[in-house]
Amino acid sequence: MFRPLILSAALISSFVFAGSPSAVDIARENLARSVTALAEKETECSKSATILPAEAISKLGLDDEQLKTAISYFYMKSSLDCSYPEAANVIVNLRVLHELQPDMPKEDGGKLITSSMVRLLEEQAKYEQLPEGVRQQLEGIKALHAPFKMIESAQALGL
Numbered sequence: 299m300f301r302p303l304i305l306s307a308a309l310i311s312s313f314v315f316a317g318s319p320s321a322v323d324i325a326r327e328n329l330a331r332s333v334t335a336l337a338e339k340e341t342e343c344s345k346s347a348t349i350l351p352a353e354a355i356s357k358l359g360l361d362d363e364q365l366k367t368a369i370s371y372f373y374m375k376s377s378l379d380c381s382y383p384e385a386a387n388v389i390v391n392l393r394v395l396h397e398l399q400p401d402m403p404k405e406d407g408g409k410l411i412t413s414s415m416v417r418l419l420e421e422q423a424k425y426e427q428l429p430e431g432v433r434q435q436l437e438g439i440k441a442l443h444a445p446f447k448m449i450e451s452a453q454a455l456g457l
Contacts, residue, residue, distance in 0.1 A: 322398045329391040336384040343380035343445045350441050350451035358435050364428055365455060371425035372442040374418040380445050385411045 319327070350369075360368065378385070389411055396402055425433070436442060 322395070325391065325395045325398050329388070329395055332384065332387040332391045336381060336388050339381040339384040343377065346380075347445040347447045348441065349454055350446050351439070352451075352454040352456075354439055354441070355436075355455060358432065360432065362457060364432065365457060367421075367424050367428060368432075368436050368442075369448070369452060369455070369457070371418075371421040372436070373446065373448045374414070374421050376443055376445050378414060378418055379443075 355365070428436075
């Protein structure tokens with residue numbers, strides 16, 4: 299989800315310290331490391347993604363719209379949950395760099411992360427409109443709480 303940030307990490311860490319590093323130099327290096335850690339975690343999350351068990355989900359008898367709502371929500375949630383600590387670390391390191399360099403442009407890549415989190419909240423609002431019983435049954439499906447392959451899972455579910 300955050301692959302464009304890897305380029306930022308390469309650019310940030312490409313400078314060479316002349317003598318002792320300044321607080322800004324250290325903050326840049328911390329940011330570069332956190333972006334790299336996020337990219338690595340994203341790769342790990344992607345590699346661990348599975349196809350949802352169609353049988354268990356189909357048993358719930360959801361209509362196509364309910365199914366799309368649930369799958370969209372759980373896809374976003376499981377994807378973000380998988381790399382949340384690393385993403386949060388990037389945001390913190392960006393804020394620290396902003397504190398040290400107040401003139402730094404505000405469009406710095408952090409918006410990529412927070413916009414995904416905003417999208418999750420929007421998906422959650424739709425999901426919360428499903429009947430409570432349906433949500434409880436969906437919450438009980440373990441595979442929905444881990445990264446999964448969206449397209450393959452949707453196809454397996456007949457969407």
